[in-house]
Amino acid sequence: MRRYSIASIPGDGIGREVVPAAIEVLTAAAAKCGFVLEFRHFDWSCQTYLKTGKMMPDDGLDRLRDHDAVFLGAVGFPGVPDHISLWGLLLPIRREFEQYVNLRPVRLLPGIASPLRDKAPGDIDFWVVRENSEGEYSQIGGRTGTGENEIVVQQAIFTRRGTDRILRYAFDFARRSGRRHVTSATKSNGLYHSMPFWDERFAAIGAEYPDVAADQYHVDILAARFVMSPERFNVVVGSNLFGDILSDLGPGITGTIAVAPSANLNPERRFPSMFEPVHGSAPDIAGQGIANPIGQIWSGAMMLEHLGETEPAALVMRALETALIAPDIARTPDLGGNGTTAGFAQAVRNTLLGL
Amino acid sequence: MRRYSIASIPGDGIGREVVPAAIEVLTAAAAKCGFVLEFRHFDWSCQTYLKTGKMMPDDGLDRLRDHDAVFLGAVGFPGVPDHISLWGLLLPIRREFEQYVNLRPVRLLPGIASPLRDKAPGDIDFWVVRENSEGEYSQIGGRTGTGENEIVVQQAIFTRRGTDRILRYAFDFARRSGRRHVTSATKSNGLYHSMPFWDERFAAIGAEYPDVAADQYHVDILAARFVMSPERFNVVVGSNLFGDILSDLGPGITGTIAVAPSANLNPERRFPSMFEPVHGSAPDIAGQGIANPIGQIWSGAMMLEHLGETEPAALVMRALETALIAPDIARTPDLGGNGTTAGFAQAVRNTLLGL
Numbered sequence: 001m002r003r004y005s006i007a008s009i010p011g012d013g014i015g016r017e018v019v020p021a022a023i024e025v026l027t028a029a030a031a032k033c034g035f036v037l038e039f040r041h042f043d044w045s046c047q048t049y050l051k052t053g054k055m056m057p058d059d060g061l062d063r064l065r066d067h068d069a070v071f072l073g074a075v076g077f078p079g080v081p082d083h084i085s086l087w088g089l090l091l092p093i094r095r096e097f098e099q100y101v102n103l104r105p106v107r108l109l110p111g112i113a114s115p116l117r118d119k120a121p122g123d124i125d126f127w128v129v130r131e132n133s134e135g136e137y138s139q140i141g142g143r144t145g146t147g148e149n150e151i152v153v154q155q156a157i158f159t160r161r162g163t164d165r166i167l168r169y170a171f172d173f174a175r176r177s178g179r180r181h182v183t184s185a186t187k188s189n190g191l192y193h194s195m196p197f198w199d200e201r202f203a204a205i206g207a208e209y210p211d212v213a214a215d216q217y218h219v220d221i222l223a224a225r226f227v228m229s230p231e232r233f234n235v236v237v238g239s240n241l242f243g244d245i246l247s248d249l250g251p252g253i254t255g256t257i258a259v260a261p262s263a264n265l266n267p268e269r270r271f272p273s274m275f276e277p278v279h280g281s282a283p284d285i286a287g288q289g290i291a292n293p294i295g296q297i298w299s300g301a302m303m304l305e306h307l308g309e310t311e312p313a314a315l316v317m318r319a320l321e322t323a324l325i326a327p328d329i330a331r332t333p334d335l336g337g338n339g340t341t342a343g344f345a346q347a348v349r350n351t352l353l354g355l
Numbered sequence: 356m357r358r359y360s361i362a363s364i365p366g367d368g369i370g371r372e373v374v375p376a377a378i379e380v381l382t383a384a385a386a387k388c389g390f391v392l393e394f395r396h397f398d399w400s401c402q403t404y405l406k407t408g409k410m411m412p413d414d415g416l417d418r419l420r421d422h423d424a425v426f427l428g429a430v431g432f433p434g435v436p437d438h439i440s441l442w443g444l445l446l447p448i449r450r451e452f453e454q455y456v457n458l459r460p461v462r463l464l465p466g467i468a469s470p471l472r473d474k475a476p477g478d479i480d481f482w483v484v485r486e487n488s489e490g491e492y493s494q495i496g497g498r499t500g501t502g503e504n505e506i507v508v509q510q511a512i513f514t515r516r517g518t519d520r521i522l523r524y525a526f527d528f529a530r531r532s533g534r535r536h537v538t539s540a541t542k543s544n545g546l547y548h549s550m551p552f553w554d555e556r557f558a559a560i561g562a563e564y565p566d567v568a569a570d571q572y573h574v575d576i577l578a579a580r581f582v583m584s585p586e587r588f589n590v591v592v593g594s595n596l597f598g599d600i601l602s603d604l605g606p607g608i609t610g611t612i613a614v615a616p617s618a619n620l621n622p623e624r625r626f627p628s629m630f631e632p633v634h635g636s637a638p639d640i641a642g643q644g645i646a647n648p649i650g651q652i653w654s655g656a657m658m659l660e661h662l663g664e665t666e667p668a669a670l671v672m673r674a675l676e677t678a679l680i681a682p683d684i685a686r687t688p689d690l691g692g693n694g695t696t697a698g699f700a701q702a703v704r705n706t707l708l709g710l
């Protein structure tokens with residue numbers, strides 16, 4: 001029997017609710033398809049930080065290292081500054097494990113209304129490929145001067161190696177998925193050094209893929225075009241920060257960010273990859289059992305896909321989409337229903353078992 | 356008779372078409388209201404660069420300095436790298452003249468359809484207050500290493516003085532306009548130094564305005580919320596880069612960015628302020644006479660307002676809005692019509708004269 005060991009980190013807030021819910025669905029899929037998912041749970045969170053001064057133990061990364069994948073809920077909670085919690089848990093995992101690709105689908109699901117006029121499933125269906133390990137997210141910099149004279153420096157670092165590998169991933173992905181069009185997010189008119197370099201590398205790598213169309217937009221107008229003409233995109237590649245913004249905006253145009261998944265990939269499989277929803281810990285609704293588990297379940301499907309379990313991954317997605325358009329399903333409040341996290345996940349699970 | 360001297364810089368592409376069109380409307384408003392706008396034209400552009408190696412002459416800024424305002428079209432054209440053209444003209448004007456506020460309305464106009472479902476004029480009506488002189492836009496940084504080992508550093512610089520003054524402007528503006536709610540765009544979970552500082556100053560300045568509500572969102576989710584619930588915003592304040600992205604996305608949700616204006620303000624009036632549409636030089640349609648002049652005309656109305664000509668500014672906006680819903684008006688192609696730049700401007704002018 002195929003076995004996979006998965007490190008699960010529910011984290012903070014609604015992460016603690018949606019992770020168990022999604023695990024139920026994934027476990028059912030594994031049982032049905034004849035493989036085993038062994039989850040080991042790591043209770044690392046802002047609570048841990050408040051008790052120990054650390055988001056995870058010193059050997060945290062080592063404890064994760066031997067798993068086939070990491071299944072993460074959400075990190076961050078009021079009481080711990082965001083830059084402390086994120087740089088103490090999420091971002092080190094992405095970096096240490098060279099998860100340099102953050103892959104995020106922007107897809108309108110059946111049964112979910114887009115806030116855009118006249119869009120149906122199929123109209124919005126593209127991918128954001130985000131650089132996930134360097135760039136604007138950096139701890140280099142600091143403050144100098146006091147009072148009125150204070151100055152803060154924040155450094156962004158783009159390496160040729162880091163830039164080339166994400167661009168190449170985007171072009172490979174476009175080729176592999178048969179959607180032969182890559183759009184680059186730039187801002188070379190304002191960011192004097194980093195983005196002209198990014199454009200240069202985009203042109204150079206693009207030239208290696210004559211069969212894939214390439215174009216680029218400054219990120220400001222690109223954001224506007226996500227709203228005005230989402231149909232035109234296939235694969236959008238961006239830096240860490242631009243990819244972050246665009247991959248929240250993307251889910252914004254498809255109805256709700258509670259639904260969107262993401263994969264933090266180490267394509268070479270030297271290290272475990274990590275799967276997490278795009279949404280955060282949502283302190284405002286945490287503890288009520290009403291969080292939407294779709295983003296976490298969909299992230300789980302991406303994890304199965306990455307593990308090579310392509311059929312089971314497709315099964316989970318089919319169950320999700322079938323459940324979403326079932327007339328009697330109890331959707332969570334963010335989708336206009338009055339269902340619960342557990343209830344919805346249960347419905348997906350039952351649908352899956354019946355497929 | 357009140358006289359104002361205005362430096363006009365049509366710049367590149369459609370800037371050369373929409374600036375003259377807007378000047379016709381503004382001149383008519385001045386004549387009707389009994390004051391004079393004296394335009395002096397500066398033919399600085401990417402053409403200038405290709406001929407002289409400079410976007411503007413060495414004493415360019417001095418030549419602008421004594422005007423009451425600068426009226427700019429668009430800068431940037433294929434053939435000159437964007438970071439050359441922008442850092443050679445637009446950005447130095449913003450910086451030298453301490454135009455540290457970039458003020459941009461996000462307002463759905465009558466007669467223009469929003470790409471968002473079920474939105475009518477009034478539903479989307481807020482302001483983006485963008486820091487316009489420092490932050491992420493910086494020439495500090497560079498490249499080191501060669502080939503595979505190349506590394507590019509891009510430094511962002513936030514000063515306390517620069518941060519405080521834009522935040523204070525946002526709160527003052529919120530108070531003055533009676534829209535007592537300021538939202539800050541942050542990303543303190545990823546950008547380790549700059550954004551925690553920004554948040555700190557936002558809290559400190561906000562405390563000086565107990566009568567103005569304040570909240571903040573990470574820029575990724577904020578972008579999504581512009582699409583999901585634009586009604587909730589009054590005044591949104593952001594850094595140079597975040598303000599740039601949000602103030603293109605804002606016009607994106609109100610129908611077309613061809614319509615959006617902006618004011619680059621030196622609030623202390625030590626230097627001339629500059630008024631320009633949000634759109635760029637649009638090389639794809641340049642030279643055809645079909646560019647939409649609304650963004651340029653609306654920018655002109657903001658200029659009149661800044662010059663203290665409040666009534667004429669309102670008159671221009673009324674003429675624009677009246678023309679937009681007139682059944683027989685020849686709209687430009689971006690608004691689904693087959694009219695021309697000159698024809699549409701003429702219609703606004705005639706409407707204005709008849710008001």
Ligand SMILES: CC(C)[C@H](C(=O)O)[C@@H](O)C(=O)O
Binds near residue numbers: 189599
């Ligand atoms: C042309 C470019 C440098 C400029 C900016 O980013 O400031 C433009 O996008 C704007 O918003 O005025």
Ligand SMILES: CC(C)[C@H](C(=O)O)[C@@H](O)C(=O)O
Binds near residue numbers: 086244278544545575
């Ligand atoms: C929580 C935060 C640091 C993170 C990011 O910006 O990468 C999140 O927004 C995401 O997109 O995964």
